């Protein structure tokens with residue numbers, strides 16, 4: 001990434017200079033979407049002003065709202081997920097909108113934002129943290145960081161929503177490290193005993209990544225940062241060892257297991273972060289989150305929720321959980337970055353997807369490409385098919401693999417050894433691969449949020465990205481849902497899609513439940529069936545031959 005690009009983008013303005021962009025793994029000619037005959041046009045139209053929080057500064061705030069956009073103008077538009085949830089954002093005296101940063105804040109006595117890390121010096125922030133910011137290339141705060149860091153430094157609870165790849169991790173890590181001051185054993189003052197901060201995330205891969213981000217800020221001090229796993233939980237079975245821990249990063253299940261075994265206390269926790277908050281508050285994780293929140297019993301507990309998406313239902317739960325919270329929204333809620341060029345590609349039916357993908361991969365592409373399927377079996381099957389079709393450096397990562405396989409796969413991806421990574425929803429949230437330029441939704445996303453997070457694996461930290469979504473006749477009833485998101489991001493979609501009927505609430509719920517075959521290539525299934533049949537026939541004839549031999553030898557004995 002060019003640091004300059006990210007700084008400008010995240011602070012309010014950038015012009016992409018291709019000559020400055022990162023060296024591409026292949027120096028092949030880039031494809032343009034328009035040349036793809038099956039792609040449904042969503043080439044970038046003008047970005048509506050209210051979405052253009054990145055480019056504002058570039059034009060000194062004089063940019064006119066898009067005229068070509070087919071967005072309705074005037075008052076705040078409902079976001080696609082508002083429509084999904086029937087949410088209407090209220091305007092209250094407490095709500096403030098910053099036109100410079102395209103940030104909306106809501107809450108009582110909202111602390112002022114900062115425009116530089118330098119301005120944070122009015123707070124008590126240890127100098128080594130500033131040094132670590134600089135040494136890791138963090139020159140200026142992104143919009144979400146500008147707003148969240150002061151809010152968290154003031155000790156306020158927060159619900160923060162900012163698009164994918166805009167630096168939410170640092171937005172909560174910097175204030176946590178600052179408030180903790182120094183590692184527990186050397187800290188003076190009110191440190192108490194026991195873990196002081198907990199960050200909860202949906203996947204182990206994401207926990208690992210956040211642990212790495214913590215290490216960047218921790219340089220030069222002996223912070224005790226724990227990536228919670230079975231092994232680390234065991235190493236903390238002695239209370240004395242646990243009491244030295246500063247920050248734990250964990251998935252909810254792992255944390256709850258340790259709490260139930262009596263191998264962890266959270267009564268000294270001062271900062272609790274739920275990253276990917278809407279996922280953390282869904283029905284699968286909610287019971288564990290409630291247990292964790294209940295265990296964090298310190299009277300001065302600060303709670304912070306972060307996500308790129310927060311549908312109305314999750315937001316209601318979030319707000320109930322927080323005390324006198326500040327809500328910060330960067331850009332439009334549940335909306336992908338305008339940096340990600342989005343398109344929809346019609347592929348008729350499931351068997352047609354593989355040839356379409358092979359055609360796509362036969363042309364020059366920017367590796368690594370991230371491809372999302374709906375199930376683990378389909379991910380494995382697609383990876384097999386690509387390998388059999390001669391595609392190089394194909395990898396696969398899903399929750400059905402062993403931890404070692406997952407780690408190896410991720411490590412190949414990080415080293416640039418994977419050119420095509422097939423995955424499932426497990427990689428949709430939070431994962432930060434700076435080099436991913438293209439995301440393909442091989443299987444239609446299950447929800448608006450799934451779409452926003454999946455495609456948000458590209459277009460990170462100010463880079464451009466491209467997202468292609470295959471749709472079949474079966475997905476057509478849900479097409480308008482995703483088309484609305486594309487529209488909201490400032491792109492245009494063909495009129496015929498806009499004219500499609502709006503799916504009912506019931507229909508939308510079925511969006512993630514489209515049944516797809518386990519195997520992506522039905523021809524292979526036939527081949528497999530034949531192979532199995534042949535194997536069984538051979539085994540059968542061997543058995544029969546053995547029986548005949550046995551019988552005839554028996555007769556021989558009788559004869560003798």
Ligand SMILES: Nc1ncnc2c1ncn2[C@@H]1O[C@H](COP(=O)(O)OP(=O)(O)OP(=O)(O)O)[C@@H](O)[C@H]1O
Nearest residue numbers: 138140141142164165166167168169308430432461
């Ligand atoms: N102030 C900054 N200056 C430069 N780079 C930054 C800054 N803040 C964050 N980054 C980089 O931006 C990238 C994206 O950050 P991060 O993963 O925190 O995004 P996110 O908003 O949490 O995304 P997601 O919603 O997908 O979880 C990371 O590579 C991070 O190192």
